[in-house]
Amino acid sequence: MSRAPTSVAACAILLIASACASTAPVSDIQPGQRPALESDEAGFWMAFEEFEDDLRASSLVVRDPALNRYVTGVVCNLAAAYCQDIRVYLIRHPAFNASMGPNGTMQVFTGLMLRAENEAQLAYVLGHEMGHYIRRHTLTRMRDVRNKTDAASVFGLAGAMVGVPMSGAISSGIAYASISAFGRDQEREADAIGFQMFRKAGYDPTQAARIWELLTAEAEAGDWPSPPPLFASHPPTLERRETLAGLAEEASDAPSSAYEERYQNTILQFRFDWLREDLRTRNFSGSEHLYDRLVEAGHGRGETLFFKGEIYRLRDDEGDDEKAVEAYTLAIAERDAPPEVFRSLAFVEWSRGRRAEARQAFERYLEFAPSADDRLMIEFHIEELS
């Protein structure tokens, strides 16, 4: 509750600032530049700085130093001059999303990192977000909203900016991202700037179009009618893919790399948690599509196949038991299957009436995880099945 007075103050400043804001085109922000204190832009920054204070303390932020260093390193590799101006926050959230505040607050959702196949795909998205920052799109967007709507709307936007909880939203990051709904022309600009930085840094130019192909396919396969947040105001996907593919063709002569191994090795230890968070969204068809793709790519096959089995165990539609057993069996054949695969297999076998197989799977679970915290429950089940 202590946030309320400062948030209100920020909103008031924003409203006052909005009364004297200009609609003139804005120039690119320069490295190290901060807005003049009396400007409307300073008001926007102030509101975002309050949001950033909350974000800094939030348990949604992934604190792992190595992972943070890695993602910040990608940002600095893309634009060394702006390296000191951008602060990366890794947000523990299963959506494919990234966003950029006007003051250099960059949010990168773990759902994006789970889906990217390589560093180049991550770098392309980060470059795109930096394009918004360099072109000062949030300032333009806020001025545009102010000029088109009444003060109450601007106040509402400011509230969203500083992280006022929205009902049903999993994180304040969603609220924050929702006001960053840039116009299509701004997205095209950010694409162009992002691609330029991405290319200059030596990334494989074909990966920019590739990440959009992957997302389109997953969105089409998913259960939910709404597009992923990053799609919301973006140019039509086909247009974007064609534009990026054209740019890639023009840039195809220079040496480049996607850095797939480096990327996959970096995220390896986090994949299990990220997959579990994705599964909790209960977008089963979308997850099924994603996990199939990850299995095909060959990274962490055992754990991904385990989670594919979990989709069917949780969904429990006609024929899902058989699909779950198939996925678990494939997972067990891999070296990196988690012990939990045997426990899940046991429950599915039990529900199919295969008590001996269920008991055997429970025993194997305890064999692989002798210190399991649910050991007493599993022993109880083994007794029930005897």
Added chain:
Amino acid sequence: MVQSWRRLLAVLLVVALAGCVAGGYTLVEPGRTQIDEEFSISSNMAWSQRAFGERHVWTINGAGLEAIWFYAGIEDGDALIAQIDEDEDVPRFDADMRPNEVMELVVDSIGLIGAVNVEGTGLRPAEFGSVKGYRFELTLQTKEGLIKRGLAVGTIQEDRLQLIVYLAADLHYYDKYVDEVERIFASVEMI
């Protein structure tokens, strides 16, 4: 109507995790209290109570600090939380659920209303009143960073879920009331 009280419950849960709960509470005196027509429990302390259909929350200092959630007679297909976003499904109780799936139901439901790093651990057999049940521990963080701990006991009888969940701030409040919560768990009598 069903939708509206579910929405209210979800809002309360979100607010409770955030740290403050609005009015509408009534006093529960020490002694035995009946939770709907499902079970009764006994407490040595006075609690503030609020009911939402088959869900009841008891607290002393505010549900954001410590709360006992009673889920009495949850039926097949019901959720523990409301579905606010029509694009997002919520976990639902299935009468065929095994104990691990009930724990997943609780963990996933809490995760969907704003808590992060939610973990259910230590699942083991336990009595729920005079019938066989199970219990487990919970840990989570609010998105503002407050660490919470919890305990849950439950059972499925005649296809209905009976569940009691205690959640409290790890700092000070969990330990302050955990003994009383254990007494409440041990006092369950099925109706």
